[in-house]
Amino acid sequence: MISVSKENHLKAIFHLQQEKGLVTTNELAAALQTRPASVTDMLKKLKDQKLLIYERYKGFKLSGEGKKAAVQVIRKHRLWEYFLVEKLQFGWEEVHEIAEELEHISSKKLVDRLDAFLGHPETDPHGDPIPDSQGRIHSRRQVCLAELPLNREVQVTGIASQTAEMLEILQHNHIRLGTRLEIKKKFPFDESLEVKIRNRPLVTISAQVAKNVLVKDDEPLAEKR
Amino acid sequence: MISVSKENHLKAIFHLQQEKGLVTTNELAAALQTRPASVTDMLKKLKDQKLLIYERYKGFKLSGEGKKAAVQVIRKHRLWEYFLVEKLQFGWEEVHEIAEELEHISSKKLVDRLDAFLGHPETDPHGDPIPDSQGRIHSRRQVCLAELPLNREVQVTGIASQTAEMLEILQHNHIRLGTRLEIKKKFPFDESLEVKIRNRPLVTISAQVAKNVLVKDDEPLAEKR
DNA sequence: AATTAAATTTAGACAAATCTAAATTAATTT
DNA sequence: AAATTAATTTAGATTTGTCTAAATTTAATT
Structure with missing residues (x-):
């Protein structure tokens, strides 16, 4: 169902949306060294699936499914890189290309056995985190909501200044630890934000509040019931 | 240049010609679970290459080149099988399918490093010999020329009965240790054979002589100058 | 707001690998 | 040796992934 080419597209989209929230056709074409028209063709197929x-x-x-698939490819890529460096004595600069091929081997059992064989490493030779078997990615940095790009769904992981007034306004807007949200619009005039909270309507938040809300990348695959 | 599908065809042809000398379209189609018409299409491409x-x-x-390519695929397949069983604790019955995918990873350096990491194993978990880095396959059994199928080029590795009369007739026919030859025709009447010796014309050999000439599969890739 | 520019999509083509059905060649049998 | 059967190949179609060039939509600028 998910061909090598589709996996490559999913992976590239994942990385780009990690940066920018929403991805554009031209960006993806550049990342994949292909043409915008080819990207459009593939987007339709991925949408149909x-x-x-x-x-x-x-x-x-x-989508949730798309992320799940992308993260599994990334997991494989990084585990194979680790294997190549730690077990086969490759230099860290030369493993990327080989891992680009190995990441498309389909057996889930193989990946999990490899993971165990390697001792469940946390990061690949370039320092990037290796997703676990369920697709959870650990150790992403925390940033304050004010610095977050548009359209990137994150999870609230901390409140910097816990004054009663602060907590009141957060409670009023249904924002608390663990809440998933993304910024839909930024108003340059006062740096206030329009924020979409998952399963709730849009709310508006001031710059002062935004500076005190700490967020972290969603564990992309934790979206299970 | 050599796609996954082409590699699969080469590998299957190699195994079949190991058995029968010459391979037919229907046999190959059956081995690859595909249709004869599809095989014909592929044969043309392989011939062009x-x-x-x-x-x-x-x-x-x-061809020589074709064998070389096929043996490299087989080498990869068997090394990966060995890896899966010895390092990742897979059962020997479950590794074939995974190795069918891994065998198409292209990096030569990867294969050679893997080989070294595994300690240059001689056989895979099913007991089949693993070709070395130059494509040489060791430990094939010796058979007498009388039992050899048609069109299978082999190397003379021994003479069972070394009488002077026997050696005389062999010398006359330019057959000695190391000679490469294949059977072109068998005459059921007296079980004599028509034999093509590499770089020489056809000769005819009696059943008595054939019974005393021992041969072994050619090291397929030793065909270098 | 109208025009220009940039991004994106559509239309139509192509190569690789496969298939079915029909035609051809080789082998077998009467 | 002619006829029948079996094997193989050709012809034409399909799917997947890609491309170029043209058309369309959105964004930016005058």
Whole structure:
């Protein structure tokens, strides 16, 4: 169902949306060294498979399923890189290309056995975190909400200044630890934000509040019931 | 240049010609679970790439280059099987399918490093010999020329009964240790054989002589100058 | 707001690998 | 040796992934 080419697209989209929230056709074409028209063709197929949330001319991002698939590819890539460096004495600069091939080997059992054989490493030779068997990615840095790009769904992981007034306004807006949200719009005039909280309507938040809300990248695959 | 599908064809042809000398379209189609028409299409491409010696309706076999490529795929397959069983604790019955994917990873350096990491194993978990880095395959059994199938090029490795009369007739026919030859025709009447000696014309050999000439599969890739 | 520019998509083409059905060649049998 | 059967190949179609060039939509600028 998910061909090598599709996996490559999913992986590239994952990385790009990690940076920017929403991904554009040209960006993806550049990342994949292909043409925008080819990307459009592939986007339609990924959408049909419900791996992608996409409407023409409007940018796109991975669905839950799409993220799940992308993270598994990334997991494989990073585990194989670790294997090549730690077991086969490759230099860290030369493993990427080989891992680009190995990451498409499909057996889940193989990956999990490899993971155990390597002692469940936390990061690959370049220092990037290796997703675990369920697709959870650990150790992403925390940033304050004010610095977050648009359209990137994150989880609230901390409140910097816990005054009663602060907590009151957060409670009023249904924001607390663990809440998943993303910024939909930024108003340059006062640096206030329009924020979409998962399963709730839009709310508006001031710059002062935004500076005190700490967030972290969602564990992409924790979206299970 | 050599796609996954081409590699699969080369590998299957190699195994079949190991058995029968010349391979037929239907046999190959059966081995690959595909249709004869699809095989014919592929044969043309392999011939164009000079990997195959083929004339339509006449059967086919690998060229030197084709053998070389096939053996490298087999080497990878068997090394990965060994890795899966010895390092990742897989059962020997479950490794074949995974190795079918891993065998197409292209990096030569990877294979050679893997080989060293595994301690240069001689055989895979099923007991089949693992070709070395130059494509040499060790430990094939010796058989007498009388039992050899048609069109299978082998190397003379021994003479069972070394009488002077025997050696005389062999010398006369330019057969000695190391000679490469293949049987072109068998005459059921007296079980005599028509034998093509590499770089020489056809000769005819009696059943008595054939019983005393011992041969071994050619090291397929030793065909270098 | 109208125009220009940039990004994106559509239309149509191509190569690789496969298939079915029909035609051809080789082998077998009467 | 002619006829039948079996094997093989050709012809034409399909799918997947890609491309170029043209058309369309959105964004930016005058």
